[in-house]
Amino acid sequence: MKIIGLTGGIGSGKTTVAKMFEELGISVYIADIEAKKLSNRSKVIRRKLTKLLGPHTYKESQLNREFVAQKIFNDPDLLKKVNAIIHPKVASHFKRWAKKQQGPYVIKEAAILFENGGYKQCDKTILVVAPKAVRIERILARDNSNKEEIEARMKNQWSDSEKKKLADIIIENTHLETTRKRVLEVHKNLSQPQ
Numbered sequence: 001m002k003i004i005g006l007t008g009g010i011g012s013g014k015t016t017v018a019k020m021f022e023e024l025g026i027s028v029y030i031a032d033i034e035a036k037k038l039s040n041r042s043k044v045i046r047r048k049l050t051k052l053l054g055p056h057t058y059k060e061s062q063l064n065r066e067f068v069a070q071k072i073f074n075d076p077d078l079l080k081k082v083n084a085i086i087h088p089k090v091a092s093h094f095k096r097w098a099k100k101q102q103g104p105y106v107i108k109e110a111a112i113l114f115e116n117g118g119y120k121q122c123d124k125t126i127l128v129v130a131p132k133a134v135r136i137e138r139i140l141a142r143d144n145s146n147k148e149e150i151e152a153r154m155k156n157q158w159s160d161s162e163k164k165k166l167a168d169i170i171i172e173n174t175h176l177e178t179t180r181k182r183v184l185e186v187h188k189n190l191s192q193p194q
């Protein structure tokens with residue numbers, strides 16, 4: 001079964017696009033969500049993160065997301081260390097998950113795919129893009145966050161032009177209906193035996 005990596009910068013709409021593939025019957029793995037579940041469940045991750053970031057890393061046995069985000073997105077060195085704790089666990093969890101799925105391909109949606117070399121484990125990659133200003137507006141409307149916090153995350157992600165050099169398929173996500181048509185087209189191509 002083919003593994004299709006799906007990524008995009010913060011607010012590009014990668015989860016929205018991933019859900020469109022899901023509606024077409026494709027199994028979708030959302031790495032952001034699984035990473036959080038693993039961070040809450042795995043004693044090894046908990047121990048390593050607490051050692052690295054201090055006693056406030058967990059609050060009532062759940063990852064203290066605001067605290068962790070505040071620390072790591074303003075300190076690239078710390079972010080690298082957190083990624084090194086979490087990403088390998090997500091990668092092995094994904095492999096186990098993928099073995100149980102059926103269909104012509106599965107989608108692995110991940111915020112960080114090119115930056116950490118994760119794309120090398122994929123048969124093909126999809127990059128979701130939207131203008132930066134639109135992405136910021138979307139996150140401001142969705143979350144209880146501010147422009148500085150969003151830009152801090154953006155600074156830790158590659159630009160779209162860097163990612164485009166490695167992506168196999170680009171999906172522009174501005175108008176939802178156009179995006180949906182493009183997803184259907186991509187789905188048909190990916191479903192063909194190669």
Ligand SMILES: CC(C)(COP(=O)(O)OP(=O)(O)OC[C@H]1O[C@@H](n2cnc3c(N)ncnc32)[C@H](O)[C@@H]1O)[C@@H](O)C(=O)NCCC(=O)NCCS
Pocket residue numbers: 009010011031032035039063064065066068069072079082083086087090110111112153156157
């Ligand atoms: C810092 C945390 C707790 C913040 O949680 P929060 O619910 O606010 O954000 P969420 O995880 O949903 O991510 C939202 C967006 O932030 C950006 N982001 C998240 N992790 C990273 C990262 N490691 N590097 C750059 N950007 C990131 C992405 O655009 C992502 O889509 C969380 O993002 C985290 O634990 N990140 C480190 C682990 C990781 O890389 N997770 C991503 C998938 S493996």
Ligand SMILES: Nc1ncnc2c1ncn2[C@@H]1O[C@H](COP(=O)(O)OP(=O)(O)OP(=O)(O)O)[C@@H](O)[C@H]1O
Pocket residue numbers: 008009010011012013014015016017032111138139142173174175176179
């Ligand atoms: N084409 C679109 N038109 C209008 N709103 C959109 C569009 N695509 C996504 N959105 C909205 O923008 C917000 C961000 O989309 P989504 O959560 O899919 O992005 P994401 O790239 O997964 O974000 P994050 O990086 O934070 O995980 C959501 O509230 C979503 O409903």
